[in-house]
Amino acid sequence: QQQVKQSPQSLIVQKGGISIINCAYENTAFDYFPWYQQFPGKGPALLIAIRPDVSEKKEGRFTISFNKSAKQFSLHIMDSQPGDSATYFCAASPGYSTLTFGKGTMLLVSP
Amino acid sequence: DTAVSQTPKYLVTQMGNDKSIKCEQNLGHDTMYWYKQDSKKFLKIMFSYNNKELIINETVPNRFSPKSPDKAHLNLHINSLELGDSAVYFCASSPAGISAGYTFGSGTRLTVV
Numbered sequence: 274q275q276q277v278k279q280s281p282q283s284l285i286v287q288k289g290g291i292s293i294i295n296c297a298y299e300n301t302a303f304d305y306f307p308w309y310q311q312f313p314g315k316g317p318a319l320l321i322a323i324r325p326d327v328s329e330k331k332e333g334r335f336t337i338s339f340n341k342s343a344k345q346f347s348l349h350i351m352d353s354q355p356g357d358s359a360t361y362f363c364a365a366s367p368g369y370s371t372l373t374f375g376k377g378t379m380l381l382v383s384p
Numbered sequence: 385d386t387a388v389s390q391t392p393k394y395l396v397t398q399m400g401n402d403k404s405i406k407c408e409q410n411l412g413h414d415t416m417y418w419y420k421q422d423s424k425k426f427l428k429i430m431f432s433y434n435n436k437e438l439i440i441n442e443t444v445p446n447r448f449s450p451k452s453p454d455k456a457h458l459n460l461h462i463n464s465l466e467l468g469d470s471a472v473y474f475c476a477s478s479p480a481g482i483s484a485g486y487t488f489g490s491g492t493r494l495t496v497v
Contacts, residue, residue, distance in 0.1 A: 314491075319485075322484065371417065371440055374428075376425070376426050
């Protein structure tokens, strides 16, 4: 049973465009929703995270939008750059527990 | 200084062999994890240790045995390696089971031939 569903599997965006990756979860006990960025040959690194008491969190060009009633959250990358090309994972957990990851989205930003 | 370090980075071995992967963290975290990333990039939890105690053991063949000699180290020993064990194995740590603050190592690419 996949508890965190992520889409799309892959995404190609032109430089300067907006990249949008979506995730949906089933477990209502989840209360921590991070996004991780992974470059080839490296481990995943925390990019940005949100808790359900806010609907949006922005850090630079990266924004998480959170919809508690729909049990969905998304990552928006504004002004996408070739250096943003990586695999992005959403994740969720009930706070004091192990993270469950989505299946990942391979983002390619074309120059 | 690397926060979570894994050795070796690459491991190529024959079917049937036994191998170990080592992990060390210098972040002072209490909880350590092993994740397996398959060829489709899916990250799946295998084990979780909190202060040297096993707290999560997902459905993993018992050929895989984690060992935590102290809270800064979590090693993974694999017996009788099979082709399907080929993957990238990531060690991670976090403060006292809190999912915020997960830090991953750079991975060990295991290839079984």
